[in-house]
Amino acid sequence: MVVAAHLQGAASTWFMRRFDSLQRMTFDELCTALRYNFRCPLDRLEISAALGSTTKKATESYADFSHHLSTIAATMNDGEESIATAEDALATFVKNAWPQHRASLFSCVKMQSADPWREMEEAIKYPTKVAGHDGRRRFSSTHPTPSRDRPVPTKRSEPSAPTTSNRRAKTPRRDFSNAVCDTCHRRGHTTGYHDQWVARQGQAVHARLALAATSILDDEEEKPLPTTSTDTPSRDSERDE
Known part of the structure; x- marks a missing residue:
């Protein structure tokens, strides 16, 4: 029954079903029967490859990882550990x-010693000392409770329609106040605009003359005319009297 307490899965079921016949066996005969029925189906090369690719789990201590590796390695020798x-x-x-x-x-x-089990114990001590724990990662037992508040839906702002305008941007006017014309050597315009400048100046002169003539006519119309009276006797009439 001590052996049955350590058996699991199919091996435990096999032992319980054959308990009466297995009870008459010696311990060595029972171990031989267990190895024959439940030995690893892999060959030595496959077991060696599986051993080399075995990595430590986060919830596994360094001692447990060592025991796991020793168990896998022992399957290459029918379940018995050797050097x-x-x-x-x-x-x-x-x-x-x-x-x-x-x-x-x-x-x-x-790595090669007469007592590799003692070397394994020393190997377990080193990472335990460096890490400050036995190798098992501690997970927090309390997890933040997610909020039950329903998220407030945010209203999406609709993209504004692009504004199209037929108006063209005004080009800033250039300053020609300091430009000097090569034709008339005057400031205020360039050589390319000399003819236009002269035409504008002529129009301005005509406008000033017309304005001056209009003002003169207005002044003359406002002057009073000389008055003639019929009641005043002339000198000839005075002489006749």
Whole structure:
């Protein structure tokens, strides 16, 4: 029954169904029967490849990871540990326990020793001391409760229609106040606009003359005319009297 307490899955079912016949076996005969019926179906090369690719889980301590590797390595020897299987487990532990400290861990242990199990214990102590814990990641038991408030839908602002205008932007006027004409050598216009400037000046002169003539006529119309009276007697009439 002690053996049955450590069996799981199909092995436990197999043991319970054959309990009466297995009870008459010795312990060595029972182990041989278990290996024959539940040995690993993989060959040595496949087991070695699986061992080398085994990585430590976040919830697994360094000691548990070491035991896991030793169990896998023992399957290459019908489930029995040997110095060779222990060395294989130790090499995998150094490589995959903490890859960032692989070189330091490699220098702390002897990969080939008469007692690889003792070297495995020393290998477990190093990452435990450096990390400050046994290798199991602590997950917070309390998780933030998501808010039950319904999110307020935000109104999307509709893109405004592009405004089109037929008006062209006004071109800023250039300042020709300091420009000098090469034709008349006067300021206020360039040589290319000399003819236009002269025409504008002529129109301005005519406008000033017309304005002056209009003002003269207005002044003359406002002057009073000389008055003649019929009641005043002339000198000839005075002489006749």
